[in-house]
Amino acid sequence: MLASLLMLLLMLLTPSGSPVRNASLRCLEDTHQFLSDLNAVEPKAYAKMMYDSLGKVGSNVLGGNTDRLGSYSECLSAKVSSGKFQGQYCKLQVQQEGFDYSIGICVPDSCHDEDVTTLAILDIFKFKTISFVSPFPSLFTLNSTVSVVSVARCAKGLFPIDAFAAICLFVSILFMVLPITGTVYAAAAVRWEGKFDESPSDSLPSTNYGSTSSNEKDKSESKGDISWNNYKMNSMLPLVSDDVCYTKKTFLGALDSTLKCFSLQRNFPTIWTIKPCNGVCSALNGIRVLSLVWIISGHTSQMTTWQNLDNVLEWKAQVLKNPIYVYSRSGPFYLGVDTFFLISGWLSSRSLLNMVHDSEKGITLKVTLKYLGNRLARLQPLHIYSICLLVGLYSLIPWGSVWEISKFQLDNCRRVWWSNLFLLNNFISVTESCNGWTWYLANDFQFYLTTPLVIFLYTKSKCGLIIFGTTLFLVSFTVTALLSARFRLPVASPSDMRDMSTVMYFTEYYTKPYCRYGPFLVGVLLGLFMYHQQAQTLRNKVQASLGWLCAMLTMLAVVSLAYAVEDSLNSYSPAAVVYQALHRTLWAAAIGWIIFACQEGYGGLANWVLSWNIWTLLAKISYACYLVHPMLIILYNGLQETLMHYSDINMLYLFFGHCLMTFVMGLALTVLVEKPFEGLKQFLACHFHRRVWL
Numbered sequence: 001m002l003a004s005l006l007m008l009l010l011m012l013l014t015p016s017g018s019p020v021r022n023a024s025l026r027c028l029e030d031t032h033q034f035l036s037d038l039n040a041v042e043p044k045a046y047a048k049m050m051y052d053s054l055g056k057v058g059s060n061v062l063g064g065n066t067d068r069l070g071s072y073s074e075c076l077s078a079k080v081s082s083g084k085f086q087g088q089y090c091k092l093q094v095q096q097e098g099f100d101y102s103i104g105i106c107v108p109d110s111c112h113d114e115d116v117t118t119l120a121i122l123d124i125f126k127f128k129t130i131s132f133v134s135p136f137p138s139l140f141t142l143n144s145t146v147s148v149v150s151v152a153r154c155a156k157g158l159f160p161i162d163a164f165a166a167i168c169l170f171v172s173i174l175f176m177v178l179p180i181t182g183t184v185y186a187a188a189a190v191r192w193e194g195k196f197d198e199s200p201s202d203s204l205p206s207t208n209y210g211s212t213s214s215n216e217k218d219k220s221e222s223k224g225d226i227s228w229n230n231y232k233m234n235s236m237l238p239l240v241s242d243d244v245c246y247t248k249k250t251f252l253g254a255l256d257s258t259l260k261c262f263s264l265q266r267n268f269p270t271i272w273t274i275k276p277c278n279g280v281c282s283a284l285n286g287i288r289v290l291s292l293v294w295i296i297s298g299h300t301s302q303m304t305t306w307q308n309l310d311n312v313l314e315w316k317a318q319v320l321k322n323p324i325y326v327y328s329r330s331g332p333f334y335l336g337v338d339t340f341f342l343i344s345g346w347l348s349s350r351s352l353l354n355m356v357h358d359s360e361k362g363i364t365l366k367v368t369l370k371y372l373g374n375r376l377a378r379l380q381p382l383h384i385y386s387i388c389l390l391v392g393l394y395s396l397i398p399w400g401s402v403w404e405i406s407k408f409q410l411d412n413c414r415r416v417w418w419s420n421l422f423l424l425n426n427f428i429s430v431t432e433s434c435n436g437w438t439w440y441l442a443n444d445f446q447f448y449l450t451t452p453l454v455i456f457l458y459t460k461s462k463c464g465l466i467i468f469g470t471t472l473f474l475v476s477f478t479v480t481a482l483l484s485a486r487f488r489l490p491v492a493s494p495s496d497m498r499d500m501s502t503v504m505y506f507t508e509y510y511t512k513p514y515c516r517y518g519p520f521l522v523g524v525l526l527g528l529f530m531y532h533q534q535a536q537t538l539r540n541k542v543q544a545s546l547g548w549l550c551a552m553l554t555m556l557a558v559v560s561l562a563y564a565v566e567d568s569l570n571s572y573s574p575a576a577v578v579y580q581a582l583h584r585t586l587w588a589a590a591i592g593w594i595i596f597a598c599q600e601g602y603g604g605l606a607n608w609v610l611s612w613n614i615w616t617l618l619a620k621i622s623y624a625c626y627l628v629h630p631m632l633i634i635l636y637n638g639l640q641e642t643l644m645h646y647s648d649i650n651m652l653y654l655f656f657g658h659c660l661m662t663f664v665m666g667l668a669l670t671v672l673v674e675k676p677f678e679g680l681k682q683f684l685a686c687h688f689h690r691r692v693w694l
Contacts (some may be wrong), residue, residue: 016616027115030085030108031124037080038127049078050087054132055104061136064313065643070104072155072401072641078106085109090116090154096135104401105132116152132449155403158512160183162394164414168391175385179672189256195405202344203248261679267671274616282597285608285619287591288343291336292622296629298330299437300655301634307402310643320492323563328651332492332562333510335587338519342588344444345523346595348375348451348528353531357516362459368452375448379441380421381677382669386627387413387420387435389669393631399638406638409435422676426511431503437630439511446513447520454524465528472521477581480515483508484580487573491579492562518585525593536600544602551593558583558590618663625666 002081038047052076055068071087086110091102105125107116119125125132133149161169261264301319306314319325330336353373356363394410414435419425425433426442433439450472457465482491487504502598509515538544561585565576598607618625638659 013018023113024112027108027111027119030110031119033080034108035124037401040564041063046078046079046080046087047347049074050106050350051127052089053078053089054108055102057134057136058310060311063311063315065310066099066101066136067310067643068101069642070106072104074203075104075106076157091401092116092120092133092136092149092152092326094133094149098334099136103133108333111154113154117152119148119151120152121621129405133648154563155399155401155406157398159395159399159407160411162414164392165391165395168388168451169395171385171388172392175673177456178262179264179267179676180212182259182676183264185259185666186263186265196253197475204459211429232687240646249329253662257683258680261683262670262672262676266679267675270675271620271671274613281595281599283603283607283610283657284343284346284595286612287331287339287594289615289618290610290620291339292618292625293659294330294336295325295626296659297327297655298334298336298625299630299633300658301651303405303630304502304651304654305646306405306637306645308637308640308644309646311646315646323560323562326559328356332583333585334560335584338516338584338588340521341444341519342591344525344596345447345520345525346527346592347523348448348520349527350457351518352451352455353528356459357454360521363452363456369522372448375445377681379423382624382627383438383441385669386438387417387629389628390435390451390631393635394454396491397635397639400641402640403638405634407633408432412436429505435627435630438627439691440626443513444510444520447517450517451524454521455528458528469525473518475583476517476521477512477585480509481577481581490574491565491582497684503625513543516584519588522585522588522592530596530599533547538597538600541602544600546598547593548602553592554586558587621663621666621670624669625662628665628669629658629662632665633658656694 034047034050038043039049044052051069055070057068060066070191072089075087075089080086085108088111089104090107090111090113091104093100093102105120107119107125113121123131123133159165187567206327303316309315319328351374352363352367355367355371359367376505391413393411394406397406398405412429412432415434416425416429416432417434419428420434420438420442423442423445425435425437426446430439452464454468458467487508488501489505489509490501506645539545565579566573594603594606594610597603598610603610
């Protein structure tokens with residue numbers, strides 16, 4: 001009671017402009033009790049726990065170990081015996097003569113962020129005469145005093161669940177319930193139909209539940225229903241069973257097909273069944289999966305350095321300028337993404353050519369809209385679900401002492417989720433985007449918008465295609481070069497050492513389609529060439545060997561020059577401008593040669609490795625893996641209570657763990673979400689086609 005009266009008297013006597021008046025009375029009372037119990041002759045147990053959880057100066061400050069996180073769990077377990085308050089973990093951001101670091105402190109849970117900031121500025125938190133916010137020793141700084149204490153951030157245990165988070169949770173749970181319901185229904189339907197099969201009566205329904213009989217189907221196919229068969233054969237999506245297309249036009253029939261689309265009996269075989277695709281390079285799946293693994297490796301390293309390393313300066317000195325660690329950033333900053341753009345361009349041209357081939361009028365507005373609709377149907381269901389999964393998952397996880405990145409992602413999705421819906425997240429709020437790694441999907445779809453024009457010129461004039469393609473390449477190269485020179489963009493490894501250049505790198509260059517179009521266009525042109533290729537181009541092993549040599553030297557040059565070209569802030573050379581403009585397209589051209597050589601039969605050992613059946617399985621879940629793997633990395637990092645130490649062996653084990661969890665989650669999302677939506681799309685397409693043709 002006396003302490004409360006003293007605190008109240010202090011607030012009444014202080015001037016109105018004093019910072020003390022900004023702190024709440026309850027916080028002041030509880031803080032005074034905590035400090036009194038801590039500084040007593042025999043400190044109370046809870047007070048010692050709160051003080052023990054305080055972040056303290058550690059070793060290897062020169063290597064980057066400046067953050068002092070303390071113990072999050074010990075702080076939260078400290079409770080006063082009266083039950084009046086318990087420990088609350090907060091972090092103070094401190095600036096001190098060349099150092100910018102955070103300190104974890106434990107305060108009563110009645111204090112808010114503003115209260116803790118105010119009390120820290122007044123230097124209230126002390127044990128005896130030692131301040132909780134003690135500066136670094138003068139050995140590391142010119143002045144041992146704290147210059148600025150920014151606003152404190154306190155961990156609340158769980159992020160708030162608002163209406164948006166509730167909707168996302170509902171959607172996330174719904175796509176767990178639907179597959180269970182569909183699986184149980186499909187199993188029951190099989191048993192029910194089996195009972196009808198055992199009946200001798202010819203008047204009972206057939207086993208296909210509303211489909212035409214096999215004899216009728218054979219008759220229709222024998223009459224040459226070419227358009228319908230071509231539709232099924234050339235669809236971008238895998239075929240589903242015939243009962244999807246031959247369901248009765250009733251509500252119950254539609255419900256039957258919808259539930260079966262979510263059944264595991266239908267979706268699991270599409271993953272495990274490995275069938276060679278005619279006309280598609282068998283090495284393509286291996287290239288796709290290895291590129292994905294390379295990207296996971298880069299994200300494991302990059303996302304861990306954001307907040308979780310206690311030797312981040314050693315990491316930057318060791319990794320960012322050493323080509324031996326090319327795996328750490330997926331090459332000179334994620335060349336694996338350019339490989340995906342190449343593959344996407346190759347597949348896009350083949351897909352549209354198939355549609356044009358089936359169309360009697362060539363490339364028309366209807367064909368173009370169908371082509372773009374297929375792409376949206378392929379990208380968006382799982383993309384939007386991944387946003388719901390992130391928001392729902394992150395809202396249910398009690399976070400540790402490194403929760404800022406997780407909260408940053410959650411807040412961004414609350415604010416700009418609609419930019420992902422319209423695939424504009426590479427232009428809108430780039431630095432604060434929802435699921436920042438999905439900028440790739442926006443670029444990919446924007447690239448797809450250009451493919452119909454390229455194909456149209458190809459069908460009309462080969463000379464026009466050459467002129468148009470050359471123009472697109474030159475425009476992309478020129479814009480990239482000008483932006484690189486204007487903002488002095490770093491070449492090999494954007495890092496926090498050059499803050500403004502790093503921000504410009506991501507906002508003005510890395511996420512923009514006009515700077516990343518080169519690899520996609522290489523894929524489109526390669527697809528056009530290989531699609532209509534009649535005779536074998538490579539005549540002998542000499543030609544193939546020269547091609548392989550050029551491709552390997554190109555890839556080596558792209559990687560090595562990134563670490564040799566001078567791109568410092570004070571001296572930005574013309575070589576850096578040229579490299580920035582060309583290196584991604586050259587990398588894609590080299591990968592394109594590998595695809596072409598393997599298709600021609602001159603792949604050798606590379607084709608043998610890239611054509612393993614295991615790649616086909618992993619390639620089917622690669623899209624889900626790409627969407628979910630950064631989510632898992634951020635989740636793992638955000639749950640850490642202490643900083644991690646970078647070493648090659650630590651990163652290797654972390655990488656393998658992330659890969660395993662990514663493939664497990666990717667398989668689950670593919671079976672539970674992606675494949676059911678493919679089945680639903682096929683179901684709707686079949687019925688629309690029947691209405692048109694009947």
